[in-house]
Amino acid sequence: MLNYIWFGLMAIALVVAAFNGTAAAVTTAAVDSAKTAVEIALGLIGIMTLWLGIMRIAEAAGLVTLLGRALRPLLRLLFPEVPAEHPANGAIVMSLAANMLGLSNAATPLGIKAMEELQTLNPEPETASNPMVTFMTLNTSGVQLIPSTMLGVLAAAGSRNPTAIIATSLVATFAGAVAAVLSAKLLQRFFPVARRQPEVAQ
Amino acid sequence: MIRHALETVSVWAVPFLLVAIPFVGIIRKVKVYDAFVDGAKDGFNVAVKIIPFLVGILVAIGMFRASGAMDLLNAALKPLLQSTGFPAELVPLAVLRTLTGSGSLAFTTDLIKTYGPDSLLARMASTMYGSSETTFYVIAVYFGAVSVKRTRHAVPAALIGDLVAALATVAICTFMF
Structure with a gap:
């Protein structure tokens, strides 16, 4: 899927650039985007290091297991493939909680930690597992209780009532999240995990 | 009211967790600094x-x-x-x-x-x-x-x-x- 989207975006860019005469802009964009991508990734090193360290303490203290156990009914519904006592449960809860509170600095490292835990359960390490995709859709729907960035922008623009969008955002984000998770659950059977051919013993 | 409570939680969540998690670790006899460095690497x-x-x-x-x-x-x-x-x-x-x-x-x-x-x-x-x-x-x-x-x-x-x-x-x- 991503193969076609990725190639499609660039191929369309080339064709449209030929008609619009925007080839120079496309070149600049390619170079700049590559640079931005590396800067974003390198910018993650600090917070990634911090939260992975704190998460290791939480694991050693048994907090991650505890958190997973506390929300087990919900987790079993969303991630039936993840065993009850697996550390992935706690990591998923921590990551989603950080997302909801809008702690974007903590949410990404914790989300990656949860993906790493899910990867330990994945029989095909280069292919996304069902719980990975479900977890991913919860993240791409950006469930957040307070849309703080937008409240700031509206207030700065002189809105008389910037907080009016809190309720509407909540409704929209939950509608999106429910739709995304349901789609993930319904679509998973149509995207089977392609098994690698077993290697023939010489 | 709810919004105020949520914002307070957002502001305090990170510093609180950064102290509370190692605190529980200390109580549970975890070598917290060792564990931190080990995970952080x-x-x-x-x-x-x-x-x-x-x-x-x-x-x-x-x-x-x-x-x-x-x-x-x-x-x-x-x-x-x-x-x-x-x-x-x-x-x-x-x-x-x-x-x-x-x-x-x-x-x-x-x-x-x-x-x-x-x-x-x-x-x-x-x-x-x-x-x-x-x-x-x-x-x-x-x-x-x-x-x-x-x-x-x-x-x-x-x-x-x-x-x-x-x-x-x-x-x-x-x-x-």
Whole structure:
């Protein structure tokens, strides 16, 4: 899927650039985007290091297991493939909680930690597992209780009532999240995990 | 009231967790500093592992936007979305939101300035921005960190979620304001 989207975006860019005469802009964009991508990734090193360290303490203290156990009914519904006592449960809860509170600095490292835990359960390490995709859709729907960035922008623009969008955002984000998770659950059977051919013993 | 409580939680959550987690560790006889350093040493590798995935996705999106193909996509989507009562001014935002965080923030800020911060369009735009995430960025970072290349149904499921969130935004804002 991503193969076609990725190639499609660039191929369309080339064709449209030929008609619009925007080839120079496309070149600049390619170079700049590559640079931005590396800067974003390198910018993650600090917070990634911090939260992975704190998460290791939480694991050693048994907090991650505890958190997973506390929300087990919900987790079993969303991630039936993840065993009850697996550390992935706690990591998923921590990551989603950080997302909801809008702690974007903590949410990404914790989300990656949860993906790493899910990867330990994945029989095909280069292919996304069902719980990975479900977890991913919860993240791409950006469930957040307070849309703080937008409240700031509206207030700065002189809105008389910037907080009016809190309720509407909540409704929209939950509608999106429910739709995304349901789609993930319904679509998973149509995207089977392609098994690698077993290697023939010489 | 609820909002105030939530904001207080947001402000205090990180410093609280940074102290509370090691505190529980100390009580449970964990060598907290040793455990911290041991876990933290993977941070660099994870960030570096993301680079190829993020460069790939961001370059393709950057080229697509710079070529002007975005306008064509918007023009194609407009009649489809408009038949559901979706405002034409917001079609570019719905597309942009899944592709770039900074781009969609700039678009929303611009729209707020043009139509006024208390206009219906401004509220719809900020609701749309606030109720979603930069889907392709999240997919690149999260799958990149564990080197997953075949994403199966992740993209279609996430995009369906984004579409529903956008449609719900227009519906709820029309109803509320």
